[in-house]
Amino acid sequence: MELVHLLLRYLHLLGFAAVFGGWLVALLSKRLNFNSAMLYGIATQLATGIVLAGLASAEPDANHAKIGVKAVLALLLGVMIAIPVWKKREKVAAGHFYATGALIAVTAGVAVFWT
Secondary structure: OHHHHHHHHHHHHHHHHHHHHHHHHHHHOOOOOOOHHHHHHHHHHHHHHHHHHHHHHOOOOOOHHHHHHHHHHHHHHHHHHHHHHHOOOOOOOHHHHHHHHHHHHHHHHHHHHOO
């Protein structure tokens, strides 16, 4: 069971790397668009996060508030990324793009600093 938990955590981190990496590539290329790497990354994070939350809920000392906040942030990121990708927008508004980057940073901060 520990191997499954570690594998899920690894996949969750790879999803984060795809979301953040895709956002950083768009920022550095000054195109301000969302790409399929970000879409697949957030989908991976949502899927593995749901399973990880289920495994964590089985433990008596699970932090349900943190799990709930992370779920809301991940769903919000999913919507912010998926809609422009599905609508095949060449460019998103600068505020939307930078807000997505800030939300990526906040989500990572919640995961790291909220114990």
